[in-house]
Amino acid sequence: MSKRLRNILVPIIAILLGIIVGTIIMVASGYDAVAAYTALWNGAFGNIYYTGEVVRQVTPYILAGLAVAFAFRVGLFNIGVEGQFMVGWLASVWVGLAFHLPKFIHLPLAILASIIAGALWAFIPGLLKARFRIHEVIVTIMMNYVALYVTNYIIQHVITNNADRTPSIPDSASLRSPWLASITDFSRLHWGIVLAIICCFIMWFLLEKTTRGFELRAVGFNQHAAHYAGMSVNKNIILSMVISGAFAGLAGAMEGLGTFGYVATKAAFTGVGFNGIAVALLGANTALGVFFAALLFGALEVGALNMPLAAGVPNELVDIIIALIVFFVASSYLIRWFIERISKKGVK
Amino acid sequence: MEYVIEMLNIRKEFNGFVANDNITLQVKKGEIHALLGENGAGKSTLMNVLFGLYQPEQGEIRVKEKPVKISNPNIANDLGIGMVHQHFMLVDVFTVTENIILGKEITSAGRIDLKKAEREVREISERYGLAVDPKAKISDISVGMQQRVEILKTLYRGAEILIFDEPTAVLTPQEIKELIQIMKTLIKEGKSIILITHKLKEIMEVADRCTVIRKGQGIGTVNVSETNQNELASLMVGRQVVFKTEKIPSNPKEEVLKIENLVVKDSRGITAVNGLDLTVRAGEIVGIAGVDGNGQSEFIEAITGLRKSEHGSVKVRGKELLGLNPRKINESGVGHIPQDRHKHGLVLNYPIGENMVLQTYYKKPLSKNGILNFKEIYNKARKLISEFDVRTPSEFTLARALSGGNQQKAIIGREVDRNPDLLIAAQPTRGLDVGAIEFIHKRLIEQRDNGKAVLLVSFELDEIMNVSDRIAVIFEGRIVAVVDPKDTTEQELGLLMAGSSRKEAGESTHV
Numbered sequence: 105m106s107k108r109l110r111n112i113l114v115p116i117i118a119i120l121l122g123i124i125v126g127t128i129i130m131v132a133s134g135y136d137a138v139a140a141y142t143a144l145w146n147g148a149f150g151n152i153y154y155t156g157e158v159v160r161q162v163t164p165y166i167l168a169g170l171a172v173a174f175a176f177r178v179g180l181f182n183i184g185v186e187g188q189f190m191v192g193w194l195a196s197v198w199v200g201l202a203f204h205l206p207k208f209i210h211l212p213l214a215i216l217a218s219i220i221a222g223a224l225w226a227f228i229p230g231l232l233k234a235r236f237r238i239h240e241v242i243v244t245i246m247m248n249y250v251a252l253y254v255t256n257y258i259i260q261h262v263i264t265n266n267a268d269r270t271p272s273i274p275d276s277a278s279l280r281s282p283w284l285a286s287i288t289d290f291s292r293l294h295w296g297i298v299l300a301i302i303c304c305f306i307m308w309f310l311l312e313k314t315t316r317g318f319e320l321r322a323v324g325f326n327q328h329a330a331h332y333a334g335m336s337v338n339k340n341i342i343l344s345m346v347i348s349g350a351f352a353g354l355a356g357a358m359e360g361l362g363t364f365g366y367v368a369t370k371a372a373f374t375g376v377g378f379n380g381i382a383v384a385l386l387g388a389n390t391a392l393g394v395f396f397a398a399l400l401f402g403a404l405e406v407g408a409l410n411m412p413l414a415a416g417v418p419n420e421l422v423d424i425i426i427a428l429i430v431f432f433v434a435s436s437y438l439i440r441w442f443i444e445r446i447s448k449k450g451v452k
Numbered sequence: 453m454e455y456v457i458e459m460l461n462i463r464k465e466f467n468g469f470v471a472n473d474n475i476t477l478q479v480k481k482g483e484i485h486a487l488l489g490e491n492g493a494g495k496s497t498l499m500n501v502l503f504g505l506y507q508p509e510q511g512e513i514r515v516k517e518k519p520v521k522i523s524n525p526n527i528a529n530d531l532g533i534g535m536v537h538q539h540f541m542l543v544d545v546f547t548v549t550e551n552i553i554l555g556k557e558i559t560s561a562g563r564i565d566l567k568k569a570e571r572e573v574r575e576i577s578e579r580y581g582l583a584v585d586p587k588a589k590i591s592d593i594s595v596g597m598q599q600r601v602e603i604l605k606t607l608y609r610g611a612e613i614l615i616f617d618e619p620t621a622v623l624t625p626q627e628i629k630e631l632i633q634i635m636k637t638l639i640k641e642g643k644s645i646i647l648i649t650h651k652l653k654e655i656m657e658v659a660d661r662c663t664v665i666r667k668g669q670g671i672g673t674v675n676v677s678e679t680n681q682n683e684l685a686s687l688m689v690g691r692q693v694v695f696k697t698e699k700i701p702s703n704p705k706e707e708v709l710k711i712e713n714l715v716v717k718d719s720r721g722i723t724a725v726n727g728l729d730l731t732v733r734a735g736e737i738v739g740i741a742g743v744d745g746n747g748q749s750e751f752i753e754a755i756t757g758l759r760k761s762e763h764g765s766v767k768v769r770g771k772e773l774l775g776l777n778p779r780k781i782n783e784s785g786v787g788h789i790p791q792d793r794h795k796h797g798l799v800l801n802y803p804i805g806e807n808m809v810l811q812t813y814y815k816k817p818l819s820k821n822g823i824l825n826f827k828e829i830y831n832k833a834r835k836l837i838s839e840f841d842v843r844t845p846s847e848f849t850l851a852r853a854l855s856g857g858n859q860q861k862a863i864i865g866r867e868v869d870r871n872p873d874l875l876i877a878a879q880p881t882r883g884l885d886v887g888a889i890e891f892i893h894k895r896l897i898e899q900r901d902n903g904k905a906v907l908l909v910s911f912e913l914d915e916i917m918n919v920s921d922r923i924a925v926i927f928e929g930r931i932v933a934v935v936d937p938k939d940t941t942e943q944e945l946g947l948l949m950a951g952s953s954r955k956e957a958g959e960s961t962h963v
Contacts, residue, residue: 315819322810325801332758332788332796333810334779 114436115386122429139415147410148403156288159297160363162402166300167355168380169387169394170307171348176389178344179324184244185352186377187251188222192353194255195221196360197367200273210276215357222353223346230345234338256369269368279362294362308391320344386433456481456613456644462511464497471497475670477663484645486659488688490885492855494668495648499615503535504528534606538617540598542590549573549586552605576607581637596627615646620654621883624744632658650885652681664688689887697893702921704736708905709874714764716754724750726929737906739920743949747929748909752878756788757781768874782811787872789863791879797863798851805833805847808866840865857888864895875899878909893919913942927951
C-alpha cells in the first residue's frame with residue numbers, strides 16, 4: 105500500500121470509528137443516532153448560515169494548526185500556540201482601537217501587530233531553547249499562563265477602566281464584510297479565511313521549496329548533520345519558533361478583527377491553541393493536511409451546536425461524541441499499525 | 453554427523469525482492485560457524501528467519517534434527533537459540549543483573565529476588581570466564597563489558613546456540629581478543645555459535661566452518677582450515693579482491709594543514725587533545741593510528757568546527773580555522789567524511805539526492821535567491837550516484853533505506869566532489885565489506901594523487917598501514933611518533949599506541 109494512500113485512509117478510518125462508537129453510546133443511552141448525526145451534518149452544512157460559521161471557525165484552527173505543525177517540522181513542540189494566540193488577539197484589537205486610520209493602512213497594521221506579538225511571544229522560548237537548551241515544552245506551557253493573565257490585566261487596567269471587555273474595533277480595522285455576511289445569511293464569516301489559505305501556501309513553499317526550508321527541515325530531522333553541514337542550528341530553532349508564533353498570533357487576529365471585533369477577559373484558555381495540536385497531528389504536519397483537519401474540527405464544533413436542538417441529544421453526550429472522534433483521530437498511530445499488520449498478512 | 457541447526461533451502465521475499473534464495477545453513481554441535489557475506493547480502497534476513505522475526509516462503513528449519521516452525525522470537529528462545537545483537541538492547545540505568553533477568557524475573561511473593569538472580573548471574577559469568585560484575589550499572593561499564601552482558605542474557609535464558617551479529621564492530625583490538633577467548637570457552641562448554649561477520653581475519657582465527665552468501669544466494673560452505681582469506685573474499689564478492697592497495701609512491705609538496713599545540717576538551721570537560729602538533733602536505737595521506745579514546749574524535753571535531761578548542765592553531769593553506777563555524781571551514785577547502793555517518797554524515801530522512809548537496813544547497817546553480825532548484829540538485833545527485841557507484845533504487849530514495857556501504861559511498865562522493873584541499877576521513881570504512889573498502893581506499897589514494905592532502909583516522913591498523921604515506925601515532929591526545937609505514941611493523945605501532953616511546957618500541961620488536 106502506498107504511503108500516500110495510507111495517509112489518506114488513516115484519518116478516514118479514524119473518523120468512521122469515532123462515528124461508530126458514538127452511535128453505540130447514543131443507542132445504549134436511548135437516543136436516536138441517525139437523527140443526531142443528521143443534526144450534526146445539518147448544523148454544519150444544512151444551510152448557508154451554518155456553512156459560513158463553519159468556515160469562520162475553521163480559520164483560526166488552520167492557523168493554529170500551521171503554527172504547531174511548523175515548529176514540529178523543525179523538531180520543536182510548541183505547546184504555547186494558545187498563549188501566542190491570546191497575545192496576538194489582544195495586539196490586533198489594541199491596534200484596532202488605538203488608531204484612526206484609513207482601512208488600507210489600519211487593517212494591515214492591526215494584522216501585523218498580531219503577527220509580531222505572537223512571534224515575540226514564541227521568540228522567548230525559542231531563544232531559551234537555542235541558548236540554554238531549556239525545553240520548549242515547559243517554557244511554552246508557562247508562557248501560556250503568563251499570556252492569559254497579562255492579557256486579562258491589560259484589558260481590565262490598560263485598555264479599559266475595569267471592564268471585562270474592550271469596546272468593539274472600528275470598521276477600518278475589521279476583517280468583517282457586509283458582503284460576506286449577506287451571502288451567508290448574516291453569519292460571522294470574514295476575510296480571514298483568505299489569509300489562512302495564503303498561510304498554508306506560505307508554509308508549504310517555505311519548507312519545501314526554499315534553502316531556508318531545507319535547513320529548517322534538516323535541523324528537524326538531524327541537528328548533528330545540520331551542524332556538520334554548516335547550518336546554524338540555533339538560528340533555525342529560533343526562526344522556527346518565531347514563524348510558528350507568527351501563525352499563532354495571526355490566528356488571534358482572526359478572532360480579534362474578524363469573529364468578535366473585541367477582546368474580553370478570560371477565566372481559562374480558549375482551547376484554540378490546543379486544538380491546533382490535534383489539527384497538526386491529524387494533518388500529519390503538512391500544510392494541506394492541516395487545512396483539511398481544521399475543516400473537520402471546525403465542522404464538528406459548529407455542527408454539534410445543532411445536536412441538542414434538533415435531536416434532543418444532551419450537550420454532555422455531544423461533547424463525548426466529539427471527543428471520541430478526536431480520540432480516534434489522535435490515536436491514528438494505532439490504526440496505522442493495524443493497517444500495516446493487515447497488509448503484511450495480505451502479502452503472505 | 454549431528455547438526456544442531458539446519459536451515460534448508462530457505463527462501464524469503466519482500467514485496468517481490470528476493471532477500472534469501474535457496475540458502476542452506478547447517479551448524480554442527482560445538483562449532484563456530486561463520487556466516488559471511490557483503491552488506492545487504494541477506495545475512496541478517498536469514499538470521500531473522502531463524503530467530504522467528506520473519507517467516508520464510510520456502511524451506512525448512514530443523515533444530516536437533518527435528519523440524520520446527522519458529523513463528524516468533526519466544527519460540528526461538530525456547531528452542532535454545534539466543535541472539536547477541538550488534539546494537540545492544542540494554543537499559544542503561546539498570547544493573548547488569550536487572551538487565552539480564554528483564555522479562556524473566558525470579559519473584560517470591562511478587563517481589564523480585566535480586567539476591568538469587570545475582571547469584572545465578574555470577575555463577576554463569578564465572579563458568580564462561582566472562583568476569584562480569586552483576587551489580588555494576590550498564591552506564592558505568594565499557595562497551596566490551598556490555599556485550600558480555602548480552603551474551604550472559606542469552607545464556608541465562610538457556611541458549612544452546614548463540615548468534616553473534618557483527619560482534620567485533622564496536623570493540624577495541626584488546627576487547628576483540630578477549631571476545632575470541634570467550635567464544636572458544638563457550639564452545640568448550642558445549643555451545644554452538646553462528647558468527648555473522650564480514651571480517652575475514654576473524655573468521656580465519658576462530659571459525660571452524662564458514663557459509664558464504666552473495667546477493668541472497670547461498671554460495672557454499674567451506675572448512676576454514678582448508679581455505680584462506682583470498683578465497684573467502686572472492687567467494688563473498690564474486691571476483692578477485694586486492695588486499696594490498698596498489699599505489700604509486702607519494703610525492704608530497706607544500707604544507708596544506710598545519711596544527712600547532714592544539715588543546716581540546718571532551719564533553720565532560722576533560723582535556724582530550726593535549727598539545728597536538730601535526731602537518732599534512734599536499735599529495736600525501738597521513739594516517740592517525742591510535743586506540744579509540746585517545747582524543748581522535750575530539751581532534752577531528754575541533755578542526756572541522758564541530759567542537760570548540762581551548763587554544764592552539766589549525767591552519768589550512770595559511771588560513772586559521774579555529775573559531776570559524778563549520779560552514780566557513782567547509783568553504784576554506786576542507787572536506788570531512790565523518791566518523792558516524794548516521795549522526796553527522798546524513799540526514800537519513802532526506803532523499804539520498806538531497807543529501808548530496810547538504811553543504812552546497814545555498815550555492816548557484818543549486819538554488820537562486822533562496823529558492824531551491826530541484827532539477828539542478830537531482831542532476832548533480834544523479835551524476836555523483838553513477839560516478840561513485842552508489843547503489844540505490846533512485847535518487848529520490850531516502851538515505852535511510854540505503855545499505856551502510858552505499859551511504860558511505862554517497863558521503864565520499866559528496867566530499868570529493870567539493871574538491872577540497874584537505875580531505876579528512878574518519879573511520880571511512882567502518883562496518884563495510886571488502887568490496888566497499890577497496891573502493892573507498894582507491895578514492896582516497898586518487899585524491900592524494902590529484903595533489904590533495906588527506907588525513908585518515910582509523911582504528912584498523914591494516915587500513916592505516918595500507919593506505920597511509922606517513923603514520924602519526926596518537927596517544928593521550930598527543931602525536932607521540934611519526935613513522936614511515938615501510939619501515940615499521942604492526943607490532944611496533946601497537947606498542948607506540950599503548951604509550952611506549954619509539955626507542956622502547958624499537959628495542960622490544962627488533963631485538
